Amino acid sequence: MSSSTQKEIKVGILGATGTVGQRFIQLLSTHPYFRLHALGASSRSAGQTYAAATKWKLATPIPEEVAGMVVSECDPSVEAFGECGVVFSGLDEKVGEIEDAFRRANLVVFSNAKNYRRDSLVPLIVPTVNPSHLSVVRAQQASLSLSKGYLVTNANCSTTCIVVPLRALELAFGPLKTVMVTTLQAISGAGYPGVSSLDILDNVVPYIGGEEEKIEWETNKILGGVTDGDDGFDLHAAGPGPINVSAHCNRVPVIDGHTACVSVAFQSGTKPSVEEVKKVLKGYKAEVVELGCPSAPKESIVLHEAQDRPQPRLDKDLYAGAAVHVGRVRECNVLDIKFVCMLDNVRLGAATSSVINAEYAVVKGFIQ
Amino acid sequence: MSSSTQKEIKVGILGATGTVGQRFIQLLSTHPYFRLHALGASSRSAGQTYAAATKWKLATPIPEEVAGMVVSECDPSVEAFGECGVVFSGLDEKVGEIEDAFRRANLVVFSNAKNYRRDSLVPLIVPTVNPSHLSVVRAQQASLSLSKGYLVTNANCSTTCIVVPLRALELAFGPLKTVMVTTLQAISGAGYPGVSSLDILDNVVPYIGGEEEKIEWETNKILGGVTDGDDGFDLHAAGPGPINVSAHCNRVPVIDGHTACVSVAFQSGTKPSVEEVKKVLKGYKAEVVELGCPSAPKESIVLHEAQDRPQPRLDKDLYAGAAVHVGRVRECNVLDIKFVCMLDNVRLGAATSSVINAEYAVVKGFIQ
Amino acid sequence: MSSSTQKEIKVGILGATGTVGQRFIQLLSTHPYFRLHALGASSRSAGQTYAAATKWKLATPIPEEVAGMVVSECDPSVEAFGECGVVFSGLDEKVGEIEDAFRRANLVVFSNAKNYRRDSLVPLIVPTVNPSHLSVVRAQQASLSLSKGYLVTNANCSTTCIVVPLRALELAFGPLKTVMVTTLQAISGAGYPGVSSLDILDNVVPYIGGEEEKIEWETNKILGGVTDGDDGFDLHAAGPGPINVSAHCNRVPVIDGHTACVSVAFQSGTKPSVEEVKKVLKGYKAEVVELGCPSAPKESIVLHEAQDRPQPRLDKDLYAGAAVHVGRVRECNVLDIKFVCMLDNVRLGAATSSVINAEYAVVKGFIQ
Amino acid sequence: MSSSTQKEIKVGILGATGTVGQRFIQLLSTHPYFRLHALGASSRSAGQTYAAATKWKLATPIPEEVAGMVVSECDPSVEAFGECGVVFSGLDEKVGEIEDAFRRANLVVFSNAKNYRRDSLVPLIVPTVNPSHLSVVRAQQASLSLSKGYLVTNANCSTTCIVVPLRALELAFGPLKTVMVTTLQAISGAGYPGVSSLDILDNVVPYIGGEEEKIEWETNKILGGVTDGDDGFDLHAAGPGPINVSAHCNRVPVIDGHTACVSVAFQSGTKPSVEEVKKVLKGYKAEVVELGCPSAPKESIVLHEAQDRPQPRLDKDLYAGAAVHVGRVRECNVLDIKFVCMLDNVRLGAATSSVINAEYAVVKGFIQ
Incomplete structure (x- = not known):
C-alpha cells in the first residue's frame, strides 16, 4: 500500500482531552493514513472547542487545525464518529464500557484500557511483538455478528x-x-x-x-x-x-x-x-x-x-x-x-502502540 | 555498663567535613559514651575551624561546641588523635590507606570505606546483624602485633x-x-x-x-x-x-x-x-x-x-x-x-552503623 | 503563668485529617498548655479512628495517643468540642462558615482560613509581629453578644x-x-x-x-x-x-x-x-x-x-x-x-502561628 | 542573500564538548549557511573523536557526521580553524583569553563568555534586540589593525x-x-x-x-x-x-x-x-x-x-x-x-543567540 495513493481514513478519539488523548492528537494531526475527524470527551467538555476543553500539557502546541474542532460526547450515535474508519480510545478503565458500545455500533476500536485485555476474543497487541494476533478479530466479529466493527487492545x-x-x-x-x-x-x-x-x-x-x-x-x-x-x-x-x-x-x-x-x-x-x-x-x-x-x-x-x-x-x-x-x-x-x-510510556507505552497497530491493520486489510 | 557512671571516651573523626563526617558530628555531639576530641580533614582544611572548613549540608545546625574546633590533618601523629579511644572514619576509598596508618599507630578505627571489607581479618559488621564478628579483631591484632589498635568496617x-x-x-x-x-x-x-x-x-x-x-x-x-x-x-x-x-x-x-x-x-x-x-x-x-x-x-x-x-x-x-x-x-x-x-543510607547505611558498632565494642570490652 | 502549675486546656481541631490539621496534631500532642480532646473532619471520616481516617504525610509517626481517637464531624454541638477551651481550625476557605458556627456556639477559634481575615472585628495575627491585636476580640464579642467565644485568624x-x-x-x-x-x-x-x-x-x-x-x-x-x-x-x-x-x-x-x-x-x-x-x-x-x-x-x-x-x-x-x-x-x-x-509554610506559615497565638491568648488571659 | 545559492561557510566551535558547545553542534549540523569544520576542546580531549571526547547530554543523538570528527585543541594555529569563516565559542570565562587569540589571528569570533562584554569596542548583542550594534566591529578592527577578525558577544x-x-x-x-x-x-x-x-x-x-x-x-x-x-x-x-x-x-x-x-x-x-x-x-x-x-x-x-x-x-x-x-x-x-x-537559557540564552547573530552578520555582509 502506498501512502501517497491511498484514501485518507477518518479517525475519532475517545478521551481526547486526557493524557493519552493528547498524545493521539499530537501523533495523528499530520498522519499519512489518518485524518482527525471526531473528538470525544466527557459531557462536561462536549460542545466546547478542543482548545477550550483541554488542559493541554505537551511541550508542542495544540495543532492549529485541531484547536477549533468541537468536542462531542463519547457516544457512537454522534454522526462524526459513525463516519470514522478507526476510533482510538484513550479512555481509562472506569469508562471502558463505552468502547464496547462503539464496537457494537460496528466501529473499529483500538483501546488503551485494561478492560478487554483478558477477553479470549480480543487481541492484546504490542506492535513490535505480536501484530499477527490481529487475525483473531474475525472470530470476534463472528461471535458478535458484526460485519466491520471489532476491538483491539494494546498492553500496559x-x-x-x-x-x-x-x-x-x-x-x-x-x-x-x-x-x-x-x-x-x-x-x-x-x-x-x-x-x-x-x-x-x-x-x-x-x-x-x-x-x-x-x-x-x-x-x-x-x-x-x-x-x-x-x-x-x-x-x-x-x-x-x-x-x-x-x-x-x-x-x-x-x-x-x-x-x-x-x-x-x-x-x-x-x-x-x-x-x-x-x-x-x-x-x-x-x-x-x-x-x-x-x-x-x-x-x-x-x-x-x-x-x-x-x-x-x-x-x-x-x-x-x-x-x-x-x-x-x-x-x-x-x-x-x-x-x-x-x-x-505515553508513546510506545500507550498512544503510539494503538496507532502502529491501526497502521498494521490498514496495511493488512483489516480496515476498509 | 551504665552510661551515667562511665568515663567518657574521646573520639576522633577522619573526613570530618564530608557527607558521612557531618553525620558523625551530628550523632556524636551529644553522645552518652563518646566525646568529640579530634577532627581530621584534608590538608586544605587543616588549621581552620570546623565551621570555616565545612560546607555543612544538614538541616540541623553545626553543634555549637564543634563549630569552633580546629581541624587537623588526618595523621595519627597529631596529638589529639593519639588521645582518642576510637577513631571514626568517613573517608572514602581513595584515602583508605590513612585508616591503616591509624590502626598501625595502635588506634581503634571504625571505617565506612570499602578498602578493608574483604580482608579476612577485618570484621564487616552491620550492627543489627552480626556484631559478634567483632571477636575476630583479636586475631587481627595478633597478626599485626598491636596491643590495642584494630580496624572494623561497616557495610555498603x-x-x-x-x-x-x-x-x-x-x-x-x-x-x-x-x-x-x-x-x-x-x-x-x-x-x-x-x-x-x-x-x-x-x-x-x-x-x-x-x-x-x-x-x-x-x-x-x-x-x-x-x-x-x-x-x-x-x-x-x-x-x-x-x-x-x-x-x-x-x-x-x-x-x-x-x-x-x-x-x-x-x-x-x-x-x-x-x-x-x-x-x-x-x-x-x-x-x-x-x-x-x-x-x-x-x-x-x-x-x-x-x-x-x-x-x-x-x-x-x-x-x-x-x-x-x-x-x-x-x-x-x-x-x-x-x-x-x-x-x-547516610545514617544506618553509614555513620550510625559505625557508631552502634563502637557502642557494642564498648559494652563488650573491646575499647578501653 | 507557669506551665507547671497551670491546668491543661482541652483543645479541638477542625480539619484534623488535612495537611494543616496533621501539623496541629504533631504540635499539640505534647504541648505544655493544651491537650488534644476533639478531632473534627468531614462526615466521611466521622466515626473512624484518627489513624484510619487520615492519610498521614509527615515524617514522624502519628502520636500513639492520637491514633486511636475517634474523629467526629465539625459540628459545635458535638459534646467533646463543647468542652474545649480552644478550637484550632485547619479548614480551608471552602468550609470557613463552620468556624463561625463554632464561634457563635461561644467557642474560641483560631483559624488558618482566609474567610474572616478582612473582617474589621477579627484580628489577623502573625505571632512574632502583632499579637497585641488580640485586644480587638473584646469588641468582636460585644458585637455578637458572646461571653467567651471569638475568632482569631493567622495570616497567609x-x-x-x-x-x-x-x-x-x-x-x-x-x-x-x-x-x-x-x-x-x-x-x-x-x-x-x-x-x-x-x-x-x-x-x-x-x-x-x-x-x-x-x-x-x-x-x-x-x-x-x-x-x-x-x-x-x-x-x-x-x-x-x-x-x-x-x-x-x-x-x-x-x-x-x-x-x-x-x-x-x-x-x-x-x-x-x-x-x-x-x-x-x-x-x-x-x-x-x-x-x-x-x-x-x-x-x-x-x-x-x-x-x-x-x-x-x-x-x-x-x-x-x-x-x-x-x-x-x-x-x-x-x-x-x-x-x-x-x-x-506549614509550621510558622500555618499551624505554628495559630498555636503561638493561642499560647499568647492564654498568657494574656484571653482564654479561661 | 538566498540560502540556496550561497556558498557554505565553514565554522568552528570552541568548547565543543561542553554544555553550550553541544547545543552549537545540534544547531549547526543542518544549518543552511554554516558547515561544521573544526571542533576545539581541552588538550585532554584533543585527538579523540567527538563521540569519544564528549559526555553528550542532549535528548537527540550526536549528529552522525559529527560523531567521527576529530577534536583539536582550541588554538588558532590549528589549520582547520584557520579555514573557518566564523568561530563560535562556548568557552566559559575561565578560558576567555583564547577567544582573543582567535580574534588576533584575524578570525571572526562569536562568544558566549562574559570576558569582553564590557569592552567599549565589543558589541553585546541579543539578536532580537540590538543586532545593529554589530556596526561597531569596524572600529574594533581598526583599533587592532585586523582586516577580517573581530569579536562579538551575546548576553547573559x-x-x-x-x-x-x-x-x-x-x-x-x-x-x-x-x-x-x-x-x-x-x-x-x-x-x-x-x-x-x-x-x-x-x-x-x-x-x-x-x-x-x-x-x-x-x-x-x-x-x-x-x-x-x-x-x-x-x-x-x-x-x-x-x-x-x-x-x-x-x-x-x-x-x-x-x-x-x-x-x-x-x-x-x-x-x-x-x-x-x-x-x-x-x-x-x-x-x-x-x-x-x-x-x-x-x-x-x-x-x-x-x-x-x-x-x-x-x-x-x-x-x-x-x-x-x-x-x-x-x-x-x-x-x-x-x-x-x-x-x-541554553538556546536563545546562549548558543542560538550566537548563531542568529552570525546569520545577521552574514546577511549584512560582515562575514565574507
Missing part, C-alpha cells in the same frame, strides 16, 4: 517495555521459563492530575495498584500464541504461566519514561552468552518495521553499550518514542541473563 | 539495607539459596558534590559503579560465620556464594533513603507463608538492641502493612534513621518470598 | 514570611512606603493532593490564585494599628495602602519552605545602611518570645551571613519551623534595601 | 530574557526608568557537572555568583546606543544607569528554562494600560525575523493569555527555543507594569 506500558526484548530473546533462544522484573515508572503513567507532587517529590512509592498483576498476566498472552483455527487465545495457558513472571513496580519522580530491570531464564537450561544476547537484541526486526508502518521506529530495540544507559530523560525521544531501549546486558547470578530496558 | 549502604531482613529470615527459615535485589538509591550515597543535578533531575541512572559487586559479595561475608577459633573469615565461602545474590542498582532523584526490591529463595525448598514471614520480621530482636546500645533503634526492622510503604521521605527518620523498614511482603512467582525494604 | 503563609522582617525594619527606620516581593512557594502550601506532580516536576508555575492579593492586602492590616478604643481595624487604611505592596507569586518544586525576594523603601526617604539593617534584624525581639510562649522560636528572625542562604531544605527546621530566616541583605538600586526571606 | 541568559520585552516596551512607551527583576533560573545555566543534586533537589538557592551584576549592567549596554560615528559604546552611560535595574537571582530545580518576574517604570511618568502593553509585546517585530535569518523565531515574543503561563517545561521548546515568552501582564502597585517572562 510496563508490559510493553519488557515484552519487546523478551520476544527477541525467545525467538533466538527458545521459550522463557522465568522472568523477574522491577520497574521504576514515570508519573505520567498515572494520568492527570494523577500523582500528587507531595507524594513523589524526593520520594519513591513502591506500589502501583494492579500493575504487577498486569505485567505477570499480559506477558503470557502477548508471548503466547492464538489457538488453532485463529479462533481466540488459550487463556488457560495465558496465565498464570507458562512463563513465571514476578514483578515489583515502583513510582519514581520521572515525568516520562518507564525503566525496568529484568532477569530471565530460558526453558532450555542453556545460558546464552552476553555477546549472543546483544547480537540478537540488536538484530531484532519487527514485522511492523519491515512492512513500513509509518509510525514504527527504525529500530524496534535500541541497544546501548554505555554502562549507564538507557536513561529516560536522555533516550526516550529517539524515533518519536516508538523504540524500546535496552542496556547493561550481563549474566545473572540467579537466572540466565539480566538487562535494563526503558520506553516512553 | 545497600548491603546493609537487605541483610537485616535476610538475617531475620535466615534465622527463622534456614539458609538462603538465592537473592534477587533491585535498588533505587538516593543521591546522598554518592557524597558531595557527587551526582550532578543535570544527570538525575527527572531521570533514572541505571548504574552505580561497583555497587552490584559489593552487594553480591558483602552479603555472603556478613551472613557467613567466622572460622573455628575466631581467627578470621572463610572468604572462599564468602563469595561467590554460598548465597547466589544478583543485584541491579539504580540512582533515583531522592535525597536520602535507599529502597530495595528483594526476592529470596531458601535452601530448604519449603516456602514459608506470608504471615509467617511478617511475624518473623516483626519479631526480630538484634543483640545491640537487647544490650541497650544507645544509638540502636527500638525496632531493628519496622514492618509496614500499608501497601504503599515504606517510602524514603516519610519513613527514614524514624528511630533517628537506625532501623530498616520492610513492607509489601508477598509470595514471589519465581523465588519464595518478595518484599521491599528501605533504610536511611 | 507568604504574608507571614515577609511581615516579620518588615516589622523589625519599620520599628527601627519608620513607616514603609513600598514593598516589592516575588515568592518561590512550596507545594505543601496547596494542601493534599494539591499540586499535580505533572504540573511542577522540572517546572515553575508563575501563578497562585489569590495569593498576590492576600500579600498586598494582609501586610497592611498586620502592620497597621487598631482603632482608638480597641474597637476594630481601620480597613480603609488597611488596603490598598498606606504601604504599596506589589507581589508576584510562583510555585516551585520544593516540598516545604516558601522563599521571598523582597525590596523595600521607607517613607522617610533615608536609606539605612546594610549593616544597620542587619543589626536591626538580628536584634529583633518579638513579644511572644519575651513572654516565653512555649512554641515561640528562640530567635524570631535568623539572620544568615552566608551569601547563598537561607535555603528552604537546609534552614526551615530550625526552632521547629517557627522562625523567619533572612539573608542577602543588600542595597537595592530601585528601592532602599533588598533581602531574601524564608519560612516553613 | 537572564539578561537576554528580560531585554527582549523591555526593548518592545521602550520602543512603544519611551525610555525606561527602573526595572526590578527576580529570576528563577534552571540548573543547565551552570554547565556540567555544575550544580550538585544535593544542593538543588527539593530546594531553592537564592544566589548565583555575578549574575545580578550582569543583569544590572548588561541591560544598559544592550538598550543603550552606540556613540556618534559608530566608534564604540558609551560605557559611562551604560552602567550604572541610565536605567536603574535591581536584580535578585535564584537557582531552582528546573533543567532548562529561566523564568523572570519583572516590574518596570517608564521615564515619561505615564503608565500604559495592560491592553496597550499586551498589544505592543504581541506586535513586536525584530529585525532578524524580518530579514529572514534562518534560526530567528517566527515570533520574537510569544504572549501568553493563560494566567499560569509561561512555564519552562511546557513552553521553552516552541520555535526551537528561540523566542522569549511573556505572560501575566498586569499593573504594578509600585512601578508601572509587571509581567513574567521565560526563555530557553
Whole structure:
C-alpha cells in the first residue's frame, strides 16, 4: 500500500482531552493514513472547542487545525464518529464500557484500557511483538455478528517495555521459563492530575495498584500464541504461566519514561552468552518495521553499550518514542541473563502502540 | 555498663567535613559514651575551624561546641588523635590507606570505606546483624602485633539495607539459596558534590559503579560465620556464594533513603507463608538492641502493612534513621518470598552503623 | 503563668485529617498548655479512628495517643468540642462558615482560613509581629453578644514570611512606603493532593490564585494599628495602602519552605545602611518570645551571613519551623534595601502561628 | 542573500564538548549557511573523536557526521580553524583569553563568555534586540589593525530574557526608568557537572555568583546606543544607569528554562494600560525575523493569555527555543507594569543567540 495513493481514513478519539488523548492528537494531526475527524470527551467538555476543553500539557502546541474542532460526547450515535474508519480510545478503565458500545455500533476500536485485555476474543497487541494476533478479530466479529466493527487492545506500558526484548530473546533462544522484573515508572503513567507532587517529590512509592498483576498476566498472552483455527487465545495457558513472571513496580519522580530491570531464564537450561544476547537484541526486526508502518521506529530495540544507559530523560525521544531501549546486558547470578530496558510510556507505552497497530491493520486489510 | 557512671571516651573523626563526617558530628555531639576530641580533614582544611572548613549540608545546625574546633590533618601523629579511644572514619576509598596508618599507630578505627571489607581479618559488621564478628579483631591484632589498635568496617549502604531482613529470615527459615535485589538509591550515597543535578533531575541512572559487586559479595561475608577459633573469615565461602545474590542498582532523584526490591529463595525448598514471614520480621530482636546500645533503634526492622510503604521521605527518620523498614511482603512467582525494604543510607547505611558498632565494642570490652 | 502549675486546656481541631490539621496534631500532642480532646473532619471520616481516617504525610509517626481517637464531624454541638477551651481550625476557605458556627456556639477559634481575615472585628495575627491585636476580640464579642467565644485568624503563609522582617525594619527606620516581593512557594502550601506532580516536576508555575492579593492586602492590616478604643481595624487604611505592596507569586518544586525576594523603601526617604539593617534584624525581639510562649522560636528572625542562604531544605527546621530566616541583605538600586526571606509554610506559615497565638491568648488571659 | 545559492561557510566551535558547545553542534549540523569544520576542546580531549571526547547530554543523538570528527585543541594555529569563516565559542570565562587569540589571528569570533562584554569596542548583542550594534566591529578592527577578525558577544541568559520585552516596551512607551527583576533560573545555566543534586533537589538557592551584576549592567549596554560615528559604546552611560535595574537571582530545580518576574517604570511618568502593553509585546517585530535569518523565531515574543503561563517545561521548546515568552501582564502597585517572562537559557540564552547573530552578520555582509 502506498501512502501517497491511498484514501485518507477518518479517525475519532475517545478521551481526547486526557493524557493519552493528547498524545493521539499530537501523533495523528499530520498522519499519512489518518485524518482527525471526531473528538470525544466527557459531557462536561462536549460542545466546547478542543482548545477550550483541554488542559493541554505537551511541550508542542495544540495543532492549529485541531484547536477549533468541537468536542462531542463519547457516544457512537454522534454522526462524526459513525463516519470514522478507526476510533482510538484513550479512555481509562472506569469508562471502558463505552468502547464496547462503539464496537457494537460496528466501529473499529483500538483501546488503551485494561478492560478487554483478558477477553479470549480480543487481541492484546504490542506492535513490535505480536501484530499477527490481529487475525483473531474475525472470530470476534463472528461471535458478535458484526460485519466491520471489532476491538483491539494494546498492553500496559510496563508490559510493553519488557515484552519487546523478551520476544527477541525467545525467538533466538527458545521459550522463557522465568522472568523477574522491577520497574521504576514515570508519573505520567498515572494520568492527570494523577500523582500528587507531595507524594513523589524526593520520594519513591513502591506500589502501583494492579500493575504487577498486569505485567505477570499480559506477558503470557502477548508471548503466547492464538489457538488453532485463529479462533481466540488459550487463556488457560495465558496465565498464570507458562512463563513465571514476578514483578515489583515502583513510582519514581520521572515525568516520562518507564525503566525496568529484568532477569530471565530460558526453558532450555542453556545460558546464552552476553555477546549472543546483544547480537540478537540488536538484530531484532519487527514485522511492523519491515512492512513500513509509518509510525514504527527504525529500530524496534535500541541497544546501548554505555554502562549507564538507557536513561529516560536522555533516550526516550529517539524515533518519536516508538523504540524500546535496552542496556547493561550481563549474566545473572540467579537466572540466565539480566538487562535494563526503558520506553516512553505515553508513546510506545500507550498512544503510539494503538496507532502502529491501526497502521498494521490498514496495511493488512483489516480496515476498509 | 551504665552510661551515667562511665568515663567518657574521646573520639576522633577522619573526613570530618564530608557527607558521612557531618553525620558523625551530628550523632556524636551529644553522645552518652563518646566525646568529640579530634577532627581530621584534608590538608586544605587543616588549621581552620570546623565551621570555616565545612560546607555543612544538614538541616540541623553545626553543634555549637564543634563549630569552633580546629581541624587537623588526618595523621595519627597529631596529638589529639593519639588521645582518642576510637577513631571514626568517613573517608572514602581513595584515602583508605590513612585508616591503616591509624590502626598501625595502635588506634581503634571504625571505617565506612570499602578498602578493608574483604580482608579476612577485618570484621564487616552491620550492627543489627552480626556484631559478634567483632571477636575476630583479636586475631587481627595478633597478626599485626598491636596491643590495642584494630580496624572494623561497616557495610555498603545497600548491603546493609537487605541483610537485616535476610538475617531475620535466615534465622527463622534456614539458609538462603538465592537473592534477587533491585535498588533505587538516593543521591546522598554518592557524597558531595557527587551526582550532578543535570544527570538525575527527572531521570533514572541505571548504574552505580561497583555497587552490584559489593552487594553480591558483602552479603555472603556478613551472613557467613567466622572460622573455628575466631581467627578470621572463610572468604572462599564468602563469595561467590554460598548465597547466589544478583543485584541491579539504580540512582533515583531522592535525597536520602535507599529502597530495595528483594526476592529470596531458601535452601530448604519449603516456602514459608506470608504471615509467617511478617511475624518473623516483626519479631526480630538484634543483640545491640537487647544490650541497650544507645544509638540502636527500638525496632531493628519496622514492618509496614500499608501497601504503599515504606517510602524514603516519610519513613527514614524514624528511630533517628537506625532501623530498616520492610513492607509489601508477598509470595514471589519465581523465588519464595518478595518484599521491599528501605533504610536511611547516610545514617544506618553509614555513620550510625559505625557508631552502634563502637557502642557494642564498648559494652563488650573491646575499647578501653 | 507557669506551665507547671497551670491546668491543661482541652483543645479541638477542625480539619484534623488535612495537611494543616496533621501539623496541629504533631504540635499539640505534647504541648505544655493544651491537650488534644476533639478531632473534627468531614462526615466521611466521622466515626473512624484518627489513624484510619487520615492519610498521614509527615515524617514522624502519628502520636500513639492520637491514633486511636475517634474523629467526629465539625459540628459545635458535638459534646467533646463543647468542652474545649480552644478550637484550632485547619479548614480551608471552602468550609470557613463552620468556624463561625463554632464561634457563635461561644467557642474560641483560631483559624488558618482566609474567610474572616478582612473582617474589621477579627484580628489577623502573625505571632512574632502583632499579637497585641488580640485586644480587638473584646469588641468582636460585644458585637455578637458572646461571653467567651471569638475568632482569631493567622495570616497567609507568604504574608507571614515577609511581615516579620518588615516589622523589625519599620520599628527601627519608620513607616514603609513600598514593598516589592516575588515568592518561590512550596507545594505543601496547596494542601493534599494539591499540586499535580505533572504540573511542577522540572517546572515553575508563575501563578497562585489569590495569593498576590492576600500579600498586598494582609501586610497592611498586620502592620497597621487598631482603632482608638480597641474597637476594630481601620480597613480603609488597611488596603490598598498606606504601604504599596506589589507581589508576584510562583510555585516551585520544593516540598516545604516558601522563599521571598523582597525590596523595600521607607517613607522617610533615608536609606539605612546594610549593616544597620542587619543589626536591626538580628536584634529583633518579638513579644511572644519575651513572654516565653512555649512554641515561640528562640530567635524570631535568623539572620544568615552566608551569601547563598537561607535555603528552604537546609534552614526551615530550625526552632521547629517557627522562625523567619533572612539573608542577602543588600542595597537595592530601585528601592532602599533588598533581602531574601524564608519560612516553613506549614509550621510558622500555618499551624505554628495559630498555636503561638493561642499560647499568647492564654498568657494574656484571653482564654479561661 | 538566498540560502540556496550561497556558498557554505565553514565554522568552528570552541568548547565543543561542553554544555553550550553541544547545543552549537545540534544547531549547526543542518544549518543552511554554516558547515561544521573544526571542533576545539581541552588538550585532554584533543585527538579523540567527538563521540569519544564528549559526555553528550542532549535528548537527540550526536549528529552522525559529527560523531567521527576529530577534536583539536582550541588554538588558532590549528589549520582547520584557520579555514573557518566564523568561530563560535562556548568557552566559559575561565578560558576567555583564547577567544582573543582567535580574534588576533584575524578570525571572526562569536562568544558566549562574559570576558569582553564590557569592552567599549565589543558589541553585546541579543539578536532580537540590538543586532545593529554589530556596526561597531569596524572600529574594533581598526583599533587592532585586523582586516577580517573581530569579536562579538551575546548576553547573559537572564539578561537576554528580560531585554527582549523591555526593548518592545521602550520602543512603544519611551525610555525606561527602573526595572526590578527576580529570576528563577534552571540548573543547565551552570554547565556540567555544575550544580550538585544535593544542593538543588527539593530546594531553592537564592544566589548565583555575578549574575545580578550582569543583569544590572548588561541591560544598559544592550538598550543603550552606540556613540556618534559608530566608534564604540558609551560605557559611562551604560552602567550604572541610565536605567536603574535591581536584580535578585535564584537557582531552582528546573533543567532548562529561566523564568523572570519583572516590574518596570517608564521615564515619561505615564503608565500604559495592560491592553496597550499586551498589544505592543504581541506586535513586536525584530529585525532578524524580518530579514529572514534562518534560526530567528517566527515570533520574537510569544504572549501568553493563560494566567499560569509561561512555564519552562511546557513552553521553552516552541520555535526551537528561540523566542522569549511573556505572560501575566498586569499593573504594578509600585512601578508601572509587571509581567513574567521565560526563555530557553541554553538556546536563545546562549548558543542560538550566537548563531542568529552570525546569520545577521552574514546577511549584512560582515562575514565574507
